[in-house]
Amino acid sequence: xxxxxxxxxxxxxxxxxxxxxxxxxxxxxxxxxxxxxxxxxxxxxxxxxxxxxxxxxxxxxxxxxxxxxxxxxxxxxxxxxxxxxxxxxxxxxxxxxxxxxxxxxxxxxxxxxxxxxxxxxxxxxxxxxxxxxxxxxxxxxxxxxxxx
Numbered sequence: 293x294x295x296x297x298x299x300x301x302x303x304x305x306x307x308x309x310x311x312x313x314x315x316x317x318x319x320x321x322x323x324x325x326x327x328x329x330x331x332x333x334x335x336x337x338x339x340x341x342x343x344x345x346x347x348x349x350x351x352x353x354x355x356x357x358x359x360x361x362x363x364x365x366x367x368x369x370x371x372x373x374x375x376x377x378x379x380x381x382x383x384x385x386x387x388x389x390x391x392x393x394x395x396x397x398x399x400x401x402x403x404x405x406x407x408x409x410x411x412x413x414x415x416x417x418x419x420x421x422x423x424x425x426x427x428x429x430x431x432x433x434x435x436x437x438x439x440x
Contacts (some may be wrong), residue, residue: 303327312338342438344374347384347427354392355437356423363423365416368440373404375433381405382433388420396426404435411440 308320315338326329340362347352355364375382386402387394427433 298311304326310336316342317342323418329368339433339439341344342436344436345434346428347425347426347433347435349427349429349432352396352424352426354424355386358421362439365414365419368413370409370411370438370440371402371404372409372436373406374396374439375406375431375432377406377432380430382431384433384435385426386410386435387424387426388418389422389424392422392424394424399413400426406433 303326304324305322308323309340310320318336318338320336332381345355347353357421371386373382373384375384382405384404385396385400386404387396387397387400402412405411425435
């Protein structure tokens with residue numbers, strides 16, 4: 293728990309913006325403040341900034357690796373194929389791996405076409421150190437992964 297005292301702040305309702313590099317900004321709206329009082333911000337949970345990427349046809353990207361501090365069992369993520377609609381659907385394949393350049397497995401974990409999304413909580417049993425995405429094409433594609 294943290295508090296902040298600002299003697300020159302007048303009485304009223306205030307919006308408070310809390311920022312941390314690499315994390316989604318939090319805005320706390322309508323906080324009632326009285327002159328000389330303490331404002332209790334309680335526990336504030338920061339979520340990492342979404343991971344956004346582009347892939348050319350037949351390209352593979354490594355998304356998470358052991359260096360990604362928030363990638364661990366128990367985390368809930370939303371994976372989205374953000375490729376705009378077009379006549380030729382773009383197939384993005386997301387899969388767990390033991391390295392950043394591992395090939396797509398025969399039975400990939402998650403296959404998403406334009407506009408589709410998938411929400412999942414990672415278990416200890418299925419956790420892998422790396423998460424990769426492969427664009428099977430036929431067009432370039434975009435994706436976004438958010439922590440929930």
